[in-house]
Amino acid sequence: MSDRMQGKVALVTGAASRPGLGSAIGERLAEAGAVVALSDIDVSGAEEVAADIMGNGGQASGHRHDVSSQDDWDNVIAAVLARHGRLDVLVNNAGILEIADISDDNANDALLNQFNVNVAGSYYGTRAAVAVMREAGGGSIINLSSVAGLVGFRGSAAYSASKGAVKLFSKSVALETARDNIRVNTVHPGIIETNMQRAAVGDNEAHYEAIAESIPAGRLGQPRDIANCVLFLASDESTYVTGAEFVVDGGYTAQ
Known part of the structure; x- marks a missing residue:
């Protein structure tokens, strides 16, 4: 445990899956001293991750949360404020990936599904967090791209x-929000070993293998690699960083 995040309260969405980015981010922030609220549509999974964090000496809670629902956002934010009195960090991690070529029969559904979760979820969450953080004098929002x-x-x-x-x-x-002392940044993971990535492999194995072989670092990323980047952006070490994009991909997009 460290004190890089001591006294801060962080909400991490999409935190139930293991191996997954949300659970790894929650664990890393808790190790650094943050109180973490973990949310997911799979509430039992979020509660299990929270229980493990508490078992390791951290502070955490699990919450049911459909990020595509404005009502759920209102409920989760209210629960965090009622329990902890503040919200310093929001990590909009929840997301889905549906493989579909543009000509596939399910391409339109794939678009709507992913915009509902990936875009609307981040929008609702960011909007709610901005309202809370403005009153509190600042905060950090990290959106996973x-x-x-x-x-x-x-x-x-x-x-x-x-x-x-x-x-x-x-x-x-x-x-x-820059003049409100609210920082908003994005993290761009490359090919990371998560449950969602494993599902994508099953849907699109040939494309996946070609991508994996071309990573300059010579390996797939681990959820902890992303969590470490998020920790920097969540902490006071990044107080002059906003509107930036952080690429964590083993050099893939540098080619």
Whole structure:
């Protein structure tokens, strides 16, 4: 345990899956001293992650949360404030990936599904957090985008569109809130070993293998790699960083 996040309260969405980014981020922030509220549509999974954090000496709670629902956002934010009295950090991590070529029969559904979760979820959460953080005098919002929000991937047009939207949405809000001492940044993971990535492998194995072989670092990323970057942005070490994008991809998009 450390004190980099001592006294801060952080809400991390999409935190039930293991291995997953949300659970790893929650664990890392708790190790640094933060009180973490973990939310997910799978509430039992979020509660299990919270229980493990508490078992390791951290402070955590689990909450049911459909990020595509404005009502759920209102409820979760209210629960965090009632329990902890403040919200210093929001990590909009919850997201879905649906592989679909543009000509597939399910391409339109894939677009709507991913925009409802990836874009609307980040929008609702950011908007709610800004209202709370303005009253409190500041805070940090970290929105998870993807390398697919920077470059194109075959079979991922809708996903790339959603993650590109998260990137530019975040930059715009960063400009609106910079004078309020609210920082808004995006993290762009590359190919990370998570449950969601494993599902994508099953749907699109040939494309996945080609991508994995071309990573300059010579390995897939681990959830902890992303969590370490999020910790920097959540902490006071990044007080002059806003409207930025942090790429954690083993060099993939540098090529």
